[in-house]
Amino acid sequence: MQWLRDIGFFTRIINYTLLIVTITPLVIGYIWLILATFSTKTFGLRVEGWTLSNWAEFLAPGARPFGRSGYASIWVVTLNTFLIGLIMTVLVCSISAMAGYALSRLNFPGRKGFLSMTLILHAFPSVTLLIAIYFILDWFSSKPLIGKLIGYNTIGGVALVMVSLMLPFGVWLMKGFFDNLSWDMERAALIDGAGRFRLWWEIMLPQIRPGLAALAIFSFITGWGAYLVPATFLQGSATGTLATYMNQFIGDTAPTNWNVIAAVGLFQMIPVMIFFIFTQSYLLNIYSGGSKGGV
Template identity: 45%
Template sequence: METAGKSVPTIPGNTFLYQLKRKLPYIISYGILAVTTLPVIFMYLWLIIQSFASNMKYGLIPEGFSLENWEFLWTNIVYKGAELPSIWTATWNSLFFAGMLTVLEVLIGVMAGYALSRLTFPGREQILKITMILHAFPSIALLIATFYILNFMSLYDSLFGVVLVKTALQIPMTTWIIKGFFDDVSWDLEWAGLIDGCSRIKVWFRIVLPQVKPGIASVSIFSFLSGWSEFLLLYTFIVSNENVTLASFLQRLTSDPNMVNYGVLSAISLFYLIPVLVFFIFTQKSLMKANVGGVKKV
């Protein structure tokens, strides 16, 4: 470095302090992230080790390697002297429940969101105002009323019946999110299609829907994850072994704290996580592209 024709030597200490000052915000941010995420990472590591260990000394130190905890993949578990349903039956039921929920929620939410965004009809503003209020109702407050409705419709102990209940509870939020994405689509695109002779449905399907693919993708992902992790409604309204899901299956293993086999419980918990991880790996790009659309008009 030169000043007024004279060279000034660079002081190493000043350079170090300057670099430290620049990196201090990153150091603090990563430090906070490490402190908050390490406990979660350790819990998952414990889960993996516990599922493959023949014994855990003091609950932390694995002793020996064994696949005994994973025998539920090819044999049924006997718990309290009774044989539990097949894990594959529970897995299929969980996939059916999450898949049906996703299809119905996205289909209804997309149509309702478009109608609220583009169409003018009596009561539109009132519907928009009460949408979030409907979503705010906790599921547990509606259990008794839901039981009477499902029983009256002969849908008690039916996966499809619970799918309808879960869909009804999720639709308000889905509609609100999708409406925000439709609000961001320019009217000019629709007018261009209508001028070219396309019908309103054709314009919606071929021109508008492709513009809101990120919103549809994000809603689909969250719908599937919500259905896959659902417990309360399924635990309350599903009683037969033929309709049991993985969440209810895990609850049965923990119904008696004195008889819990933590090795088997850890293995089944990992098995429960695998579809979610696979689903996230294939959908993370769509999820990262999605941003919550702005609700610009009421």
């Protein structure tokens, strides 16, 4: 009927208006960020003088931001950040996929208690665990073989802390995907003599690729942009991450060039954007992952 079509038309107008009003400040903010990295001065969206010096300030060979030797090379800091994101992505995805499958498909003593404990751990904010985490990392530091790998003030130690904080979310996400898979192919494979690991690797994992891709994106972005844990357990500029690197600029008592900080911020965003471009097809299909069927 005509009045229903009119209501639908006005509803779409309202929805699009709300969408535009919501995203416009975000778009303007990103436009300003990009303009600021290539300008000497930025007043709003008006640029006064185009330049590449903001990028050369930290990307040029041997360069140090603002010419201060106290800052580490951006490439060292970027490598530290990438290692944390990579370790998080690999460990969280692999452990969560195995644990999610076991919790979804296997019936073992303590299963319900483990699920409840996982949910409780996910509810804990990381800031409440910092003191306990410090004592654990300090204990690892006293061990001669593993102290330099996963102890206090090490990239490996911070990465493992971030993995442990991310695992409850990853396990629940993977369990949800496995719960939505049909038992038919699994039973057929078991009848044909396939072992549990082969069944998990060759049959189940390919069906939850959207979920794995989504978890990989969340894990990498969490590790790449983490600030609280690295700032607490990494001391010194050589072991810092990009997030703590920019915080050093802001907290410096010397005059700060905010256009350089904008360039570092945009530099930090680029890998995440590239990672998202290559995995967005899986992320956008997150709700359609797995074959249809009941458990």
